[in-house]
Amino acid sequence: MSDSVNNQLLSTPQDFNFGPGEENALLLDCGRKLYEVNLRYEVYGKLSAKKDNAILIHHALTGDAHVAGKHSPEDRKPGWWDEMVGPGKFIDTDKYFVICSNVIGGCSGSTGPRSIDPATGKLYNLDFPVVTIADMVRAQKRLIDHLGIEKLLAVVGGSMGGMQSLEWGRLYPDMVKSVIAIATTSQLGSQSIAFNWVGSQAIRSDINFNNGEYTVNPEHGLATARMLAHITYLSDESMSRKFGRNLQDAESYSFAFKRDFAVESYLEYQGQRFVERFDANSYLYITRAIDYYDLANGGDLAEAMKSYKADLLVVSFSSDWLFTTAQSEVIVKAALANDLNCSFCEIESSYGHDAFLLEVDRLGALIRDFLHNQQEEF
Amino acid sequence: MSDSVNNQLLSTPQDFNFGPGEENALLLDCGRKLYEVNLRYEVYGKLSAKKDNAILIHHALTGDAHVAGKHSPEDRKPGWWDEMVGPGKFIDTDKYFVICSNVIGGCSGSTGPRSIDPATGKLYNLDFPVVTIADMVRAQKRLIDHLGIEKLLAVVGGSMGGMQSLEWGRLYPDMVKSVIAIATTSQLGSQSIAFNWVGSQAIRSDINFNNGEYTVNPEHGLATARMLAHITYLSDESMSRKFGRNLQDAESYSFAFKRDFAVESYLEYQGQRFVERFDANSYLYITRAIDYYDLANGGDLAEAMKSYKADLLVVSFSSDWLFTTAQSEVIVKAALANDLNCSFCEIESSYGHDAFLLEVDRLGALIRDFLHNQQEEF
Numbered sequence: 001m002s003d004s005v006n007n008q009l010l011s012t013p014q015d016f017n018f019g020p021g022e023e024n025a026l027l028l029d030c031g032r033k034l035y036e037v038n039l040r041y042e043v044y045g046k047l048s049a050k051k052d053n054a055i056l057i058h059h060a061l062t063g064d065a066h067v068a069g070k071h072s073p074e075d076r077k078p079g080w081w082d083e084m085v086g087p088g089k090f091i092d093t094d095k096y097f098v099i100c101s102n103v104i105g106g107c108s109g110s111t112g113p114r115s116i117d118p119a120t121g122k123l124y125n126l127d128f129p130v131v132t133i134a135d136m137v138r139a140q141k142r143l144i145d146h147l148g149i150e151k152l153l154a155v156v157g158g159s160m161g162g163m164q165s166l167e168w169g170r171l172y173p174d175m176v177k178s179v180i181a182i183a184t185t186s187q188l189g190s191q192s193i194a195f196n197w198v199g200s201q202a203i204r205s206d207i208n209f210n211n212g213e214y215t216v217n218p219e220h221g222l223a224t225a226r227m228l229a230h231i232t233y234l235s236d237e238s239m240s241r242k243f244g245r246n247l248q249d250a251e252s253y254s255f256a257f258k259r260d261f262a263v264e265s266y267l268e269y270q271g272q273r274f275v276e277r278f279d280a281n282s283y284l285y286i287t288r289a290i291d292y293y294d295l296a297n298g299g300d301l302a303e304a305m306k307s308y309k310a311d312l313l314v315v316s317f318s319s320d321w322l323f324t325t326a327q328s329e330v331i332v333k334a335a336l337a338n339d340l341n342c343s344f345c346e347i348e349s350s351y352g353h354d355a356f357l358l359e360v361d362r363l364g365a366l367i368r369d370f371l372h373n374q375q376e377e378f
Numbered sequence: 379m380s381d382s383v384n385n386q387l388l389s390t391p392q393d394f395n396f397g398p399g400e401e402n403a404l405l406l407d408c409g410r411k412l413y414e415v416n417l418r419y420e421v422y423g424k425l426s427a428k429k430d431n432a433i434l435i436h437h438a439l440t441g442d443a444h445v446a447g448k449h450s451p452e453d454r455k456p457g458w459w460d461e462m463v464g465p466g467k468f469i470d471t472d473k474y475f476v477i478c479s480n481v482i483g484g485c486s487g488s489t490g491p492r493s494i495d496p497a498t499g500k501l502y503n504l505d506f507p508v509v510t511i512a513d514m515v516r517a518q519k520r521l522i523d524h525l526g527i528e529k530l531l532a533v534v535g536g537s538m539g540g541m542q543s544l545e546w547g548r549l550y551p552d553m554v555k556s557v558i559a560i561a562t563t564s565q566l567g568s569q570s571i572a573f574n575w576v577g578s579q580a581i582r583s584d585i586n587f588n589n590g591e592y593t594v595n596p597e598h599g600l601a602t603a604r605m606l607a608h609i610t611y612l613s614d615e616s617m618s619r620k621f622g623r624n625l626q627d628a629e630s631y632s633f634a635f636k637r638d639f640a641v642e643s644y645l646e647y648q649g650q651r652f653v654e655r656f657d658a659n660s661y662l663y664i665t666r667a668i669d670y671y672d673l674a675n676g677g678d679l680a681e682a683m684k685s686y687k688a689d690l691l692v693v694s695f696s697s698d699w700l701f702t703t704a705q706s707e708v709i710v711k712a713a714l715a716n717d718l719n720c721s722f723c724e725i726e727s728s729y730g731h732d733a734f735l736l737e738v739d740r741l742g743a744l745i746r747d748f749l750h751n752q753q754e755e756f
Contacts, residue, residue, distance in 0.1 A: 130633040257508070
């Protein structure tokens with residue numbers, strides 16, 4: 001459902017509803033079932049006759065299905081990875097059929113905590129079951145079946161997207177030719193879990209939160225959580241270079257608890273933009289999925305990856321202190337222990353974790369060449 | 379006013395009130411004046427006849443005047459640096475006369491936002507003037523004058539305490555024989571300012587905060603700010619070793635937004651203990667003083683330190699990512715550019731910023747020997 005008008009990729013969001021009843025319910029890791037699940041998704045390019053050119057892209061924590069192009073020529077901004085994905089781009093939609101769906105638990109069209117619970121007719125809110133990365137992947141598998149695709153050329157994602165990609169390779173080894181895992185990890189360390197906990201407490205502390213039964217998004221708490229997370233997406237170096245101790249407006253300190261420093265204004269801006277497009281309950285659910293994620297299932301990662309058949313491309317960024325190069329190397333070692341084909345690259349960058357969205361040229365070239373080889377072998 | 383009973387150092391908190399009227403008011407960097415300022419302080423050991431053995435210790439963000447010993451033998455815990463300071467200890471109160479005062483803006487006896495404004499008879503709250511590290515030091519100078527001490531053998535502090543020590547050397551070069559600056563910096567970088575901003579937003583977001591006019595401490599927000607700060611006091615390595623992904627109580631995830639992970643329970647515990655002893659408004663004021671602190675006054679640090687006469691001992695810890703070794707080296711270079719005697723040591727430690735409170739043996743030995751040499755030269 002994508003088209004190109006005046007060299008502008010246009011895409012249309014679509015919905016895939018699993019349908020009613022027990023037979024269509026999605027069984028989750030927590031033991032509960034989700035009924036009448038909807039996945040909002042977009043596709044770009046054309047599925048080949050041989051169905052050998054399908055790539056599933058996974059979005060990160062706060063992303064959505066709108067990867068590339070615009071929904072209408074009047075849209076102000078294209079999708080979140082538009083520099084990477086499109087006609088003639090690194091993930092070339094003239095060659096590949098690209099799919100991306102909003103995760104379950106999300107707030108951009110797929111079933112999540114602000115959806116109506118069909119059993120009660122009311123919003124789920126915190127009655128929504130806690131979902132895992134594997135649950136997100138199981139839902140996506142239904143979509144891929146629905147699209148009639150037996151094997152994906154690649155699953156691709158950065159950050160939480162990379163977790164989903166890695167999980168795909170483990171859960172559905174016969175459906176995945178290759179896994180591209182960018183700026184990600186097989187499991188969070190305690191520091192990252194701790195940051196997420198603080199963010200969740202900021203949301204819960206908001207005067208409007210009301211234990212998830214809010215009528216107005218608890219903006220202050222959600223913005224605070226976002227600001228904290230945002231610090232972990234940048235590097236100390238890039239923040240110092242961009243902001244240092246620069247003051248925002250004035251020549252000197254306000255002595256009045258205002259946003260004196262440029263970095264404070266920047267964070268506030270990021271927080272405000274964020275609460276306009278993201279839901280607080282979804283934020284709690286998705287960060288919990290990230291905390292819980294453990295590709296090793298509490299044991300040895302090489303053992304947990306024994307089911308793997310996919311080739312891997314693992315990419316880290318030198319200044320990423322959220323998901324470090326050392327964490328990528330853990331994945332690479334486990335892959336090699338299973339005699340898998342695994343390419344690894346650490347890209348030198350000062351952008352921190354955000355580099356996976358910013359270092360498009362260097363990352364894109366790696367992905368383009370890897371995909372080319374994968375298709376030759378398919 | 380300290381005494382030793384059964385080898386147990388006992389100390390008594392004392393108050394020094396500047397007295398009423400314009401002539402006793404403290405002029406602050408913001409241009410406002412504080413009237414009838416009180417400093418809560420403690421002393422340990424005896425001032426020598428020559429008055430050449432006085433050491434002023436500066437506490438960090440959440441510390442207080444109670445450095446060492448107990449107020450009564452029944453106290454459960456001694457002062458915050460009891461392993462360092464006492465009879466026969468590294469800062470030996472059999473030799474030295476040790477002083478520590480609670481900073482202005484604080485909540486442990488000295489004048490701060492929860493004090494009564496003599497002009498209105500009401501709590502200052504957010505009408506309290508924004509104070510700076512230099513203001514804290516100016517208040518301490520009054521205390522040192524009051525105690526009849528013309529020149530301090532040393533000023534000593536870690537973290538924000540180190541900032542005060544460094545500022546003493548700049549503001550009162552003839553009153554300071556030496557400066558011991560531990561795990562500190564001449565100015566915060568933008569990442570640290572950003573973390574403080576997020577913490578302040580968590581406090582302001584609390585349902586009980588009421589723009590500082592609270593009757594009940596806004597515990598949830600203050601605990602959240604503390605938890606965030608606490609993460610920055612630890613190292614990724616020490617957190618991984620101590621907590622990893624260990625679960626607190628259960629064998630598996632709760633799938634219910636509980637404190638599943640040990641690190642979450644630990645942070646919550648730290649947050650809860652903290653709000654019992656610390657005031658939210660004070661937290662806002664003191665972190666703002668830290669943000670504003672810049673020994674270089676917005677210019678060149680070596681130039682700003684031209685007034686310096688003191689010898690310096692600068693100590694950093696290898697895994698401290700809040701105030702890094704590189705930031706200590708900036709101070710050392712500026713000192714050396716002014717031909718000052720400056721010793722520098724980076725202590726290998728995995729404890730992160732908290733190492734200044736934990737690595738007592740190695741840090742203490744450095745301080746003991748440095749003080750010994752300083753007294754020889756006094």
